[in-house]
Amino acid sequence: MQLPKLSPLQSRLLASVIATCLVIIIWISFQPHHFVYAAELPVAPQDVEYSQLGQLIPPDTDSEAILGSEVHGNPEAEREGGYVGDFKYFDRSLIGRAEEGVDTLTNNEAKEMDTTPGTTKYFVLEKSQIQARRRAYQDSSLELRDTVNTSESATEDEDGPHARDLLQSRQGSDQVYITVNTCQQPIPEHIATDDPPQLTLYVSTSANNQKPGPKSKDGVTSITFQHGYGAYNATTTSDVYIGIDAPALTKGWNGSFSFQITASTDAPYDTYDQWDTFLRMVDTDADSSLFVTQDLLSERNDTANITNWMGVTPVPFSMYAFKSTDWGGKGLEWSKCGLQWSLDHALNSTNSTQKITVDTTMTNRSTSLPKGQFHVMGLEKNTSYVGFLAMDGVNGLVPENMTAIRGSRVWNQFNWTTKAESTCQVIFDLPFCKDVAYAVPSSPQFANNTPALKELYDTQAENYYTNFSNSLAQVACDTKGSAQYSLARTCTDCARDYKAWLCSVLMPRCEDFSAEGPGLKDRNIDQPLANGSLPYAYNMTKEFNETTRERFAFQGSRNPLIDSAIQPGPYKELLPCEDLCFDIVRSCPAQLQFKCPARSMRSGSYGKRESGPQGLTCNFPGALVNLNQFQGAAIALPVRLSVSVAISMVVGIVLWI
Ligand SMILES: *[C@@H]1O[C@H](CO)[C@@H](O)[C@H](O)[C@H]1NC(C)=O
Ligand SMILES: *[C@@H]1O[C@H](CO)[C@@H](O)[C@H](O)[C@H]1NC(C)=O
Ligand SMILES: *[C@@H]1O[C@H](CO)[C@@H](O)[C@H](O)[C@H]1NC(C)=O
Ligand SMILES: *[C@@H]1O[C@H](CO)[C@@H](O)[C@H](O)[C@H]1NC(C)=O
Ligand SMILES: *[C@@H]1O[C@H](CO)[C@@H](O)[C@H](O)[C@H]1NC(C)=O
Ligand SMILES: *[C@@H]1O[C@H](CO)[C@@H](O)[C@H](O)[C@H]1NC(C)=O
Ligand SMILES: *[C@@H]1O[C@H](CO)[C@@H](O)[C@H](O)[C@H]1NC(C)=O
Ligand SMILES: *[C@@H]1O[C@H](CO)[C@@H](O)[C@H](O)[C@H]1NC(C)=O
Ligand SMILES: *[C@@H]1O[C@H](CO)[C@@H](O)[C@H](O)[C@H]1NC(C)=O
Ligand SMILES: *[C@@H]1O[C@H](CO)[C@@H](O)[C@H](O)[C@H]1NC(C)=O
Ligand SMILES: *[C@@H]1O[C@H](CO)[C@@H](O)[C@H](O)[C@H]1NC(C)=O
Ligand SMILES: *[C@@H]1O[C@H](CO)[C@@H](O)[C@H](O)[C@H]1NC(C)=O
Numbered sequence: 034m035q036l037p038k039l040s041p042l043q044s045r046l047l048a049s050v051i052a053t054c055l056v057i058i059i060w061i062s063f064q065p066h067h068f069v070y071a072a073e074l075p076v077a078p079q080d081v082e083y084s085q086l087g088q089l090i091p092p093d094t095d096s097e098a099i100l101g102s103e104v105h106g107n108p109e110a111e112r113e114g115g116y117v118g119d120f121k122y123f124d125r126s127l128i129g130r131a132e133e134g135v136d137t138l139t140n141n142e143a144k145e146m147d148t149t150p151g152t153t154k155y156f157v158l159e160k161s162q163i164q165a166r167r168r169a170y171q172d173s174s175l176e177l178r179d180t181v182n183t184s185e186s187a188t189e190d191e192d193g194p195h196a197r198d199l200l201q202s203r204q205g206s207d208q209v210y211i212t213v214n215t216c217q218q219p220i221p222e223h224i225a226t227d228d229p230p231q232l233t234l235y236v237s238t239s240a241n242n243q244k245p246g247p248k249s250k251d252g253v254t255s256i257t258f259q260h261g262y263g264a265y266n267a268t269t270t271s272d273v274y275i276g277i278d279a280p281a282l283t284k285g286w287n288g289s290f291s292f293q294i295t296a297s298t299d300a301p302y303d304t305y306d307q308w309d310t311f312l313r314m315v316d317t318d319a320d321s322s323l324f325v326t327q328d329l330l331s332e333r334n335d336t337a338n339i340t341n342w343m344g345v346t347p348v349p350f351s352m353y354a355f356k357s358t359d360w361g362g363k364g365l366e367w368s369k370c371g372l373q374w375s376l377d378h379a380l381n382s383t384n385s386t387q388k389i390t391v392d393t394t395m396t397n398r399s400t401s402l403p404k405g406q407f408h409v410m411g412l413e414k415n416t417s418y419v420g421f422l423a424m425d426g427v428n429g430l431v432p433e434n435m436t437a438i439r440g441s442r443v444w445n446q447f448n449w450t451t452k453a454e455s456t457c458q459v460i461f462d463l464p465f466c467k468d469v470a471y472a473v474p475s476s477p478q479f480a481n482n483t484p485a486l487k488e489l490y491d492t493q494a495e496n497y498y499t500n501f502s503n504s505l506a507q508v509a510c511d512t513k514g515s516a517q518y519s520l521a522r523t524c525t526d527c528a529r530d531y532k533a534w535l536c537s538v539l540m541p542r543c544e545d546f547s548a549e550g551p552g553l554k555d556r557n558i559d560q561p562l563a564n565g566s567l568p569y570a571y572n573m574t575k576e577f578n579e580t581t582r583e584r585f586a587f588q589g590s591r592n593p594l595i596d597s598a599i600q601p602g603p604y605k606e607l608l609p610c611e612d613l614c615f616d617i618v619r620s621c622p623a624q625l626q627f628k629c630p631a632r633s634m635r636s637g638s639y640g641k642r643e644s645g646p647q648g649l650t651c652n653f654p655g656a657l658v659n660l661n662q663f664q665g666a667a668i669a670l671p672v673r674l675s676v677s678v679a680i681s682m683v684v685g686i687v688l689w690i
Pocket of ligand 5: 343397400401402
């Protein structure tokens, strides 16, 4: 039989059609996972051919779908991590590898799920997900991403073998980080005495055991959750099978679990830091407390990062607080979503006593560096609370010296106790004395009017400062050379140090009268306490009256305004640090005649900075209190302060102008 004579164009078309058919046959006879591999490689020569063929195949055939989505690539889908969809096509329709009831996980995507006690939920992270990471890695290193088209692919061909080498070298094994947070747990029907039940994580990398659970035998790793957190690092190149088992409930527990699972090939997604609280307490009063995180950066001239942190909305930090005697947070201490649920649960339960609110902001106080700030309100006096700091990952914002946070991080929990008396009130963010952030003497008339209290103190400080500035202006400040009062110090130093000292002495740091510790000084002891009795009522001796009760030093406040306008009654003052006084003497011109009290007198007006477990021994701008962590650090023991230290001393506010 004679073949019809074909024009060169026709024969080329025929060749193309035959080639297309061959290609389709080859495609169908291939092992499905080979496609997966082919798709993961950077666009290689054969891919280019396929994509050209793809254009010739009529639409609405299955082949077109395969060629079109797999090889040709859909730039839209790719840019949005469209590989997921591509792989799903094969995994679901062609491979059908995952067993019934096994959910597929996507790299770095959290999956939240409810589960009933006594059941196990199954997941799989397919190896394509592990390998997709490699592809992404290569794409970024070859800068291929978003520019996939035939012509460019052709020019990238030279990079192909190199890329494959890279792939080979990384193919040995891969880390998979699995993290699971419990987001909800059963609640006790009455008062819980046992710890809440915890989930268990089972991991298998064997295709023979695709549903790892409590009944699995060999080759399965089981991890019981701790405090609502389970994590496992698998080293594997194969599919990872995961089971999350919810235990059957024992008597006394009611409800169900929910959890959030994430598998990542980069790093653990949700993390827990058991070594640090990352938070410091600024101060507390009887119904509120102020906390800050550590500085998030260390370079003051890193303005871009500072601006980013200061402007971040919403603030990625959250602080959770519960009364120590409440059940809140128990069993979920290492899980951010669990803590959130505990808080919501506490707020919504019928007999709720939880009325704590937290005002979260960013601040750059005292160090000029950004940090998170938490004003916790609605607290009860002389009550112990347990607190947790958590952070959500935000692209590009990572606290310095920390690994990036992808999902969430929870830091070690801590305890603190509110003050027992209402004489002290936390103030912060004053317009003039910007670095002041601690409890100052107050009284019931200011209890619900913090702005008035702030203004009273701050205006006084500003007035003093204005007079000081006038005096300073009369000194040869801005002259150069020999006319300058010091080569090392300028009037700017003097003004700064004066302001720090002034704000500290005008606004004494206030403690409960019943508090004990180094650096604390009794004030107003000739006035009755809140319950009507006189301080030291047990000691009415003449000796005590002469050495203490009738001493001017103990009968009033350092700043007379406090006694005239606020009238706090008896309280204790944490003395300012003596270096604040030394600094102005050193920095300011001699004409201003600043002097610190002589050594023998100094201990009555100033405290000494000491490091040690006893906490603050004197007050200074930016002073912070280390929190009691649950494990680790020793608990600060109060040091008894002798009442008779003060004999005669310089008191009151000594302004040498
Ligand atoms: C998993 O790896 C991370 C990062 O390397 C590490 O911090 C973590 O402790 C590991 N977790 C487990 C359960 O081994
Ligand atoms: C257990 O929970 C269910 C639903 O939340 C509720 O209807 C039931 O009253 C609870 N049982 C007890 C004993 O608290
Ligand atoms: C990070 O570590 C360096 C070196 O230890 C330290 O100097 C810096 O202060 C740290 N940064 C922060 C924000 O703590
Ligand atoms: C809530 O309070 C009421 C009355 O005070 C009490 O009868 C009830 O048992 C309380 N419910 C719970 C769950 O504590
Ligand atoms: C602190 O931040 C505010 C704005 O958020 C800015 O105006 C101020 O200059 C900053 N202060 C310091 C000392 O960096
Ligand atoms: C504070 O509470 C503790 C016990 O919780 C008690 O011993 C102490 O006396 C209380 N302090 C004041 C000043 O009420
Ligand atoms: C500061 O910003 C740059 C780029 O915006 C970033 O690469 C760097 O890691 C940031 N540094 C810190 C300490 O956050
Ligand atoms: C400031 O100086 C003026 C005039 O010398 C004086 O009347 C005023 O009391 C001074 N203010 C303070 C707070 O000392
Ligand atoms: C008043 O309170 C103080 C300490 O807070 C206590 O020592 C004293 O006994 C109390 N007096 C009366 C009459 O309750
Ligand atoms: C000591 O002072 C108190 C209060 O002013 C007074 O009641 C008491 O009588 C005095 N004791 C003596 C021995 O003077
Ligand atoms: C009363 O105070 C004096 C002087 O400080 C002291 O010597 C005495 O022991 C005190 N008495 C009591 C009962 O505390
Ligand atoms: C914190 O409070 C809890 C509950 O009151 C207590 O069991 C624990 O010992 C406290 N921890 C510290 C470090 O104070």
